[in-house]
Amino acid sequence: MSPRFLAAGVLAAVSLTAGCRSTVPVEIERIEASPSTSQTGDPSAPPATDIFEARVEAQAFLDSYASQLQPLYYASALAQWDANTRIVEGDDTNARRVQEADEALAAFTGSVENIERARHFLEQRDALTPLQVMQLEAILYAAAAAPQTVADLVSERIAAETAQSERLYGFTYVLDGEEVTTNDLDRILRESTDLDERRAAWEVSKEVGPTLTPGLERLRDLRNGVVRALGYDDYFAYQVSAYDMTSDEMVALMQQLNEELRPLYRELHTWARYELAERYGQPVPDLIPAHWLPNRWGQDWIAMVTVEGADIDPALEARGPEWLVEQAERFYVSLGFDELPDSFWERSSLYPLPEDADYKKNNHASAWHLDLDRDVRSLMSVEPNRDWYETTHHELGHIYYYMSYTNPDVPLVLREGANRAYHEAVGSLMGLAALQPRFMQAVGLTPEGAAPDPIQGLLQEALNYVVFIPWSAGVMTQFEHDLYAENLPPEQWNARWWELKREYQGIAPPDPARAAVGAPYNDAATKTHVNDDPAQYYDYALSNVILFQLHDHIAREILHEDPRDTNYFGRTEVGDFLESILSVGGTVDGNELLRRTTGEPMTARPMLEYFQPLLDWLREQNEGRTHTI
Ligand SMILES: [Zn+2]
Numbered sequence: 168m169s170p171r172f173l174a175a176g177v178l179a180a181v182s183l184t185a186g187c188r189s190t191v192p193v194e195i196e197r198i199e200a201s202p203s204t205s206q207t208g209d210p211s212a213p214p215a216t217d218i219f220e221a222r223v224e225a226q227a228f229l230d231s232y233a234s235q236l237q238p239l240y241y242a243s244a245l246a247q248w249d250a251n252t253r254i255v256e257g258d259d260t261n262a263r264r265v266q267e268a269d270e271a272l273a274a275f276t277g278s279v280e281n282i283e284r285a286r287h288f289l290e291q292r293d294a295l296t297p298l299q300v301m302q303l304e305a306i307l308y309a310a311a312a313a314p315q316t317v318a319d320l321v322s323e324r325i326a327a328e329t330a331q332s333e334r335l336y337g338f339t340y341v342l343d344g345e346e347v348t349t350n351d352l353d354r355i356l357r358e359s360t361d362l363d364e365r366r367a368a369w370e371v372s373k374e375v376g377p378t379l380t381p382g383l384e385r386l387r388d389l390r391n392g393v394v395r396a397l398g399y400d401d402y403f404a405y406q407v408s409a410y411d412m413t414s415d416e417m418v419a420l421m422q423q424l425n426e427e428l429r430p431l432y433r434e435l436h437t438w439a440r441y442e443l444a445e446r447y448g449q450p451v452p453d454l455i456p457a458h459w460l461p462n463r464w465g466q467d468w469i470a471m472v473t474v475e476g477a478d479i480d481p482a483l484e485a486r487g488p489e490w491l492v493e494q495a496e497r498f499y500v501s502l503g504f505d506e507l508p509d510s511f512w513e514r515s516s517l518y519p520l521p522e523d524a525d526y527k528k529n530n531h532a533s534a535w536h537l538d539l540d541r542d543v544r545s546l547m548s549v550e551p552n553r554d555w556y557e558t559t560h561h562e563l564g565h566i567y568y569y570m571s572y573t574n575p576d577v578p579l580v581l582r583e584g585a586n587r588a589y590h591e592a593v594g595s596l597m598g599l600a601a602l603q604p605r606f607m608q609a610v611g612l613t614p615e616g617a618a619p620d621p622i623q624g625l626l627q628e629a630l631n632y633v634v635f636i637p638w639s640a641g642v643m644t645q646f647e648h649d650l651y652a653e654n655l656p657p658e659q660w661n662a663r664w665w666e667l668k669r670e671y672q673g674i675a676p677p678d679p680a681r682a683a684v685g686a687p688y689n690d691a692a693t694k695t696h697v698n699d700d701p702a703q704y705y706d707y708a709l710s711n712v713i714l715f716q717l718h719d720h721i722a723r724e725i726l727h728e729d730p731r732d733t734n735y736f737g738r739t740e741v742g743d744f745l746e747s748i749l750s751v752g753g754t755v756d757g758n759e760l761l762r763r764t765t766g767e768p769m770t771a772r773p774m775l776e777y778f779q780p781l782l783d784w785l786r787e788q789n790e791g792r793t794h795t796i
Pocket of ligand 1: 565590594
């Protein structure tokens with residue numbers, strides 16, 4: 168799950184950025200070191216003394232804002248943490264605490280005074296330092312998530328968000344009369360070859376959908392209403408504006424990404440149709456039935472392939488779940504990062520609850536930066552398998568990002584990624600690195616001398632990273648765009664959802680009636696992000712692009728290894744490179760950072776190059792087969 172940033176919506180679950188360290192000394196030093204830009208000779212520039220005063224005044228405001236924000240943020244994050252790690256049916260104590268803490272936080276970040284003062288200082292932006300301007304913009308962006316000019320709407324939205332999360336995570340899934348977890352359903356979809364069993368599991372996983380429809384409709388209206396108070400067209404436009412883009416520009420960028428990867432996806436889709444039809448003893452379908460795929464949303468198909476000599480599940484099983492988290496930490500430490508603080512181990516919720524527990528927890532993995540300082544935690548349900556092995560590396564990527572930009576040079580409100588996609592890119596990069604053949608052998612997960620087929624390895628990776636693009640850049644982005652920007656009515660949600668699934672992913676529901684207008688389903692809402700991390704799923708698509716750019720650079724320029732077979736373990740040069748990206752947090756422009764560190768703007772080139780040998784192989788395999796997308 169994406170971590171939360173101040174700029175991305177202060178009210179949400181995960182990390183609010185506030186540090187206990189004062190930024191005052193650093194700022195004053197900077198102000199004094201560059202007292203004036205007017206000495207460059209621009210006759211229209213204000214005199215140096217005015218600039219100095221403007222900076223000092225703005226800094227006083229920024230410091231005061233940060234010191235008031237931090238405790239409010241922490242209280243909200245703590246309440247959210249409890250609400251996500253201890254869900255007791257019929258007990259609304261946590262919900263009330265979240266509501267109170269979030270409202271207090273919203274009353275501050277969205278206060279009329281803060282909005283007016285930030286605007287006032289931005290009117291003299293030429294007199295301020297770039298770092299001050301960035302902080303003021305972040306403050307205004309956060310204000311738009313909770314402007315107190317529409318206080319009633321804001322508090323209603325907070326209540327609606329809490330209630331929606333409880334409905335989603337408190338839902339009881341029942342399969343064949345037995346209560347099951349989503350982990351159980353996922354296991355069936357990964358492993359079973361019995362189509363009836365698969366279909367039953369898939370359908371059960373969607374039963375939560377309709378219970379979320381009224382809440383999601385209300386949330387859509389509230390989210391749109393709240394951001395309109397600060398001049399945004401709708402909630403989608405608001406979220407996209409964090410990239411300095413319009414909705415149309417973001418949708419166009421996602422479209423371009425889909426098109427660039429389409430030739431490769433098309434071959435994967437064809438290969439999968441034939442492969443799965445054979446596995447289940449069925450005729451080859453034009454569109455892949457959703458319950459044939461090893462994931463509830465068809466967003467990754469990794470489990471379709473077992474790479475001989477690279478199956479790490481037995482080794483993980485033998486080591487147990489704790490080893491996975493400890494190993495992920497060892498990897499980061501080997502690159503030169505600090506050990507995780509004791510508080511991480513004491514406060515995190517890392518493993519599934521015991522079977523007799525009388526409460527539930529949110530089963531979606533996430534990483535939290537609760538006080539924007541040293542209190543970092545992760546919420547997971549780690550089991551010893553490949554998925555969780557990758558996820559532990561991913562979530563610790565967020566944790567190390569938090570720890571790295573928690574430093575005196577990064578002001579509280581800029582303790583976030585260089586843009587939202589960076590946070591995911593870093594986590595996913597480490598997940599990819601930890602699964603490369605040479606790496607797995609070095610850490611003893613695959614047998615000495617095992618020589619897994621490189622094409623099968625690439626295929627498995629493509630079933631993760633490439634298959635994810637039509638889902639994230641296509642289905643999710645387009646659906647949430649229509650939901651918020653086009654005000655799509657609920658009776659059309661499921662029909663639109665399956666239209667997008669067909670168009671981008673080439674996936675069909677088990678029964679076509681499910682996709683009819685007015686059908687009593689809400690399959691989109693079974694995805695957690697549609698409810699509680701809304702209108703920012705393109706972050707993940709962009710993060711995939713960035714991760715291949717970073718990995719390509721690390722492999723070629725630092726390790727001098729084939730990008731398809733690297734071993735980062737113990738290479739502190741890689742750690743230094745990563746640290747140069749992580750430690751600046753949100754004080755730099757994301758595109759600029761990419762150009763500076765890798766020499767290229769954002770581009771899918773490294774991703775396409777990485778999979779080129781696979782594309783050639785797939786074309787051979789698919790010769791004579793019919794392509795249907
Ligand atoms: Zn993540």
